[in-house]
Amino acid sequence: MTDVKHMKWWGWGVEGVGFHHEDKPGFAPFVVDAVGIDVWREPVPPIDFSEVAVPPSQAGAELIDALTLIVGPEYATVDDLERVVHTYGKSIRDLIRLRAAILPRIPDVVVYPADESAVQRIVDLAVATNSVIIPFGGGSNIVGSLEPLPTETRPVISLDMGRLSRVLEIDEYSGLATIQAGVLGPDMEEQLNARGWTMGHFPDSFTYSTLGGWIATRSSGMQSDKYGDIAEITKGIRVVQPGKLLVVRPIPSSATGPSVREAILGSEGRLGVITEAVVQVHRVPEKREVIGYLFRDWDSALAAMHDINKSDAAPSITRVSDARETAFSFSTSKASHGISGQVQKALFAFLKRRGWNLDEVCLSFIGYEGSSANVAHQKSVVGDVLKKHGAINLGKGPGTLYDQKKFDTPYLRDFLLDRGAAADVSETSAPWSKLKPLYDNVFAAANKAYDEIGMKGWIMCHLSHSMHAGACLYFTFAFTHDGVDPIAQYDVVKSAIQQAFIDSGATLSHHHSVGLEHSQWEVADISEAGADLVQGMFTAVDPGENLNPGKILPTR
Template identity: 65%
Template structure:
């Protein structure tokens, strides 16, 4: 009807694309050993849409008429599937609840504006009617930012920006592009690439997330070591508030008091609707390589990442997996044939003769971009550091495969749900001096939570973004809940998830590095930014939105809502 593409209502990504373990002979034995789940057992596919009872829309005729006048009759949608798609994000709790048909509150209408004027009309209409507005980008949020409050009695409007999907202009002299907020990652890069430019921002959700969503959650991409996080990339923006528009020009730096740009970054829809942004763009690099390395231990890999961050090297990607994640990654490989398989076996045999414990080995990917001379220099600098810490290069083959498959991992979670497994992620950041404690403390906390709920669980981690003072650690955990009851599954899930998040606080890390606060992480806000910091946050949000019409319930813990 309006050309906006959505993900599956019941899972990640596009219809017809799914994870398949049958061409990965080592994966099923690995999962059975580590988690106790039999991947060959008959699964339970998601229900049919016709089996889901979607509550009726509460949209009144008067409000419906005004909304249609604002965006056009064909862009005000109350059909069940569209409203269902806009009810949840893609977090584990979201997927369990939507598959179970647990729908305590569903948006009453989905509205698709075509431009900023239509966004302004919708925002003003919603506030005047004392309704609730929830901005929607690609629907990939995994921290609870999209779900309407269950007790909300007012009309709920989901504002889908998917029609606002164009690169409007490129300032070539400044290296800036003006881009509409509803554009999906691949569509934006296609438009920029046609002009020889790239923004270089590639989060795991890249194919199913939008520029506005990245800004609203303070996103990071796997190439942030070179291009920066979205907070670095976003130089100016426009955001619609009730009755007005915030306009921030794309200046390289300012001293205009507290940064309004920083206030809107990470605001998750509570400080208005982002309609467009000026972002840094770069010429498409002449060369791009990702090389795989192997370290003898997690400590060695982490020490190497820290030294690379403080060196003169400028890689685009710095990533190292702990031993658990390395073993998982190796188990997902397809069967090697011919000379490739023989070389791999010979390499591992040589490492064992050198005294390596391959069960502790840690896989790393480091990316290089730019002209030939720059890439050559960076590879030489990094190579010396890797060697100093006992690592070896595995070449570009594994790196190229990682680059091809990097956006496919979320499909594994849907597959595990089908066969009775629960899996999710939590990420954080801390100074280099604290990272090893964050890692060991979080692994212990997760294991204690697995023991508490009586399951055989598994947790793994990788360092995904490096900075001058520290880095991001990205944890993935999985376990068999032993029940198909959604409430029982979620009770066990929250025991583990909360233990992981609390470990971040106990080890002086942050509640989230790039997924945002949403509702899932809100209870730790004061622990993260202090009670006084929370007071500032409340004053800001309440000052802009006294009626709680803009995505209420996110970011702040329930006790601090007004």
């Protein structure tokens, strides 16, 4: 094993870290009501890795020897655990298959190049030997972008970028940083922060995802309202392609025909291996605050988010949960004692006297960053908007808790899987005028799907990533599966939600990308002509389909 960090093979994060509910008195009754499972039941742990029947490597000795010559004997491996770790991402489909040892096709060899030259030699070798290359960053992908096609008969090479993990240079005058693509989020920010800078990009997967993965999937972060998503942040890119190196220079703006930079963004390894990027960076802000607010209902919350976006305010975070997700958030809170518990009870009693239905309240977090003067100004502008919509300011306490827990939610999927329930997410974006009907349509589709599979289910939503023309709606859904074929049941629910996106004029994904999971909706999203254009790029760069075949568009 190398010193490159990976998540545990069967779930999210590292061994010994997980979700615990014993100190959260509201969680057990919430889960019983939502999906009908008793969280106190004895969990069924994943099988021991020694019981997993791992398919043997199909890579010949000649290919392995050639790869070893490029990267060194420590960094080319056919180890069973390494190959399984590099087979899937971390979607619920992936986790179910891993726990059931469903491994129809796994990488035959894992390689860890040390530099761009080694990546070039590996890609050229793969093409020369008619092998498949699948780039691997942190392994957090949830749309099937990492797995080999089950019908693949050629040798499969997982190209782990974890050794390319340095911030190479900061152009402080321009606010640009040159960074290797394999760096994990925390390691990148640590290197930038040490010199007083930040990229400001914090997706849910931040702890276990990489810069190259963000670019390859068009990622968005929790603070994209201020810093932009990865497509706005990324200015220059270096991409290894068969026999050549694609270089997009970090020009602020240009009119040089169709954007090559945009073509690489979201390409999921099908147009080459991203080795390096030049990205926008900002000075670490003098002050940062996340304030909690409470809205009377979802309609008033949506209207407030719209009006904040159209105002002179420029917050870093605009997030609001619907009533169902708000109830979930409250259920994961630790027991309140002393003054804080009394204040919460008094607030809810006050709102009830004012005629609020406490089952409809919506929790929001608004973030502010910058100088002290600017933060004060932003809070004032947003405060005026929220006052018009009747929001209640909850202060910094909830925002502090949000910051502490913001990367922990994925652990909950493992917890529920251990107890016979499946939970996953689907996110989309649509114009402001379509958000409410989109929301209603998705809920109707999901509940119809739960009826179809005959299982108790739950769906909840939050708005995030406000933009000029619209916003992202992020849905979390869960259901008790029958233990016989949970993937088939999941497909019914997931397909219903995704189809509701398309039918409601929304996109198939705002920031999780396409992979295999969403590819069946790609043509409906971008049109037949759009799919032909994308396929034309894939064919021009990779006529032999050696670069992560089958992702985004099926092989043709």
